[in-house]
Amino acid sequence: MIDLSHTRRLALLPLLTAVALAAGCAQVQTRYGDERSIETVTNQFSSTDLQLIAESMTRSMLQSTAIASGNLPIVTVQEVKNKTSEYIDTRAVTDSIRSELQKSGKVRFAVDAAAMQQQVEEVERQQGEYYDKEQTAEKGRMVGAQYRMEGNIISIVKQAKDIRDVYYKFNLQLWNTRNGLLEWSDEKEIRKTTTKG
């Protein structure tokens, strides 16, 4: 005699397993990752590219005569032009470079054009009657930068049926503001290729 309920139960088993598997696949999981690992989710500008550029530029600049002389040169950060076809927050790149240089203890940074408005507003605010005149920031005391840092990033993108190749070139320059001489310049190149199949 055949136990029908048992047979039906056996037939249901693969179905239930499939449903459980599908539910498992659909489950969303969030984990912390290594912020310094190599990110290759797409071949657009990535966190790894930003970190590679910042590290490479900083280490190179630290060896330049202007910085290595030990006179604690004052630098201001100017624009890094994004000449690529995609959106890149170049300010994030220069911020990383500035932080690394500042931490090295070999460079001082003067307020840049982007932060000038806030600086002026703060100095003017301190001129008010509520502040102790002995301790307030006076007008005409700001220090001008000896060097200005500027650069650009370009990209060349080539795409065929199953392949997409991206080449980035980041160029950074350090200009002497007094005499207009280029004191240091370096480049970082990155190539990423994505293939289908």
Next chain:
Amino acid sequence: MNRTCMIAMLLAAALAYGCATKKGFEKPGFAFGCPIGDAKVSSMEDLNKLKVVTEGKRTTIVATEMRCTMTGDLMKIDVNLNNDSSKVKRVAYKFRWIDREGMRAWEEEVWKPLLMYESSNITVSGVAPTNKAVDFRLILLSQE
């Protein structure tokens, strides 16, 4: 006669000194310009074993030569990596900087991806981010 004798003696002394000091080991505590502390390093192979660490998956890429020098007050390292296999290999590397007390002198560097063609050599360079870094390790990670 005396002068000839003196010159001969000086030459012999210079030769003896030259023979006694192996090239790359002239400065005590350093091998090929790289800091070794009290470690027993008598060859380039020993130095590579001391300074190169593999993390994660094992890679067949090996360091074959290493030289260290100072650029200003910052340590600069050149390491020759070799891919002996008949396949293109992908590896990532970073330098870990160590201070006088044996602590980390700087935060972890970003992994730098490297493509190595079959049977090829490539020299990777690293410059210390601070003059507090007096020692280092080269970390390799397979990207296969």
